[in-house]
Amino acid sequence: MSEIEDLKKAYEILGLPEDATREQVENRYFILMKQARAAQSRTEEANDEENRKLDHSEINRAYNLVLGMESGKISTVEKPTKLAHFFHYYRLHVIVGIIIVLVAGYMIKEGIDNRRAAANLPPSSLSVSVFGDFYFADAEILEKNMLELIPDWQRIDTKLVFVPTEIKSQQDMAMQQKSVLMLMTERSELYITDELSFKNLSAQGAFVNLKEFEASHPLNIPADKIRKAKSEDDTEEQPYGIDITGNPIFKNIELNGQHTIIAIRAKEEKWDNTGLLLEKLIQTTP
Incomplete structure (x- = not known):
């Protein structure tokens, strides 16, 4: 059989027209291989025609022949096409994996740099994370504004975590x-979030229930400022956040028009300072 006849036969096996694009060939090959694997796992016998169509070796030969004729390298096409096939169907996984590795590496370096810088700073009275869609927020200005509420404090460790x-x-x-x-590796005492992040983090059980906190540290939160959400363990919505939208601590800070909700993630040994800052924020929120 001539090369032209072989190629025509290969297109027939793949069920494709002779002018099929490379992407169509790749997609069809993927579908046929899935069908072939499924056919192998079934206990009932398929008819001869189906067996012919779903034969692994025949599909592979047709696939390699079509792409080999396309590149003019029939004898060497198998390895490159397998690699191309892998990246074609798993490129998203590869990209995400690379991103995770890069982000993790960046965070490790950032953590080391931050620890070195913190060694020369005064002790932190509390840590606060601004967590949400606050791309243009300035952590330094926010820290300065919060320190004005409690002049005795020298530093509030303030981080910005942008969440699109x-x-x-x-x-x-x-x-x-x-x-x-950052949620997995770092734990701030307070989180200032937008509404979406507040709901998402509350659902994950990230925050302390305000009822539990106020049992030992009363806050006198106005009813219209309490924000409720539901965690996986809750049967109904519980108070986890306080709406501090419009508070002076956000002066000169771009918040994209988002509402700001503050919630507690502090361990009990930090509840005294946590309660002190929350009291000041409640008193100064319009």
């Missing part, structure tokens, strides 16, 4: 992965 509302780019994906890693 929608994933529109690889950068957004990287920032989202970073936010997840």
Whole structure:
């Protein structure tokens, strides 16, 4: 059989027209291989025609022949096409994996740099994370504004964790992965969030129930400022946050028009300072 006849036969086996694009060939090959594997796992016998169509070796030979004729390298096409096939169907997994590795490496370096810098700073009275869609927020200005509420404190360890509302780019994906890693590796005493992040983090059980906190540290929160959410362990919504939208601590800080909710993640040994800052925020929120 001539090369032209072999090629025509290969297209017939794949069930494709002779003018099929490379992408169509790749997609069809993937579908046929899935069908072939499924056929092997079934106990009932298929008819001869189906066995012919779903034979692994025949599909592979047709696939390699079509792509080999396309590149003019029939004898050497198998390895490159397998690699191309892998990246074609798993490129998203590869990209995400690379992003996670890069983000993790960046965070390790950032953590080392931060620890070195913190060694020369006064002790921190509390840690606060701004967690949400606050891309233009300035952590330094926020810390300065919070310290004005409690002049005796020298430092509030303030971090900005940008969490995009929608994933529109690889950068957004990287920032989202970073936010997840930071939640796993770092624990601030207080979190200032937007409404979406507040709901998501509450659902994960990240925050302290305000009822539990107020049992030992009363806050006198106005009823209209209490924000409720539901964790996996809750049967109904519980008070986890306090709406501090419009508080003077956000002066000169761009918040993209987002509402700001503060919630507690502090361990009990930090509840005294946590309660002190919350009292000041409640008193100064309009």
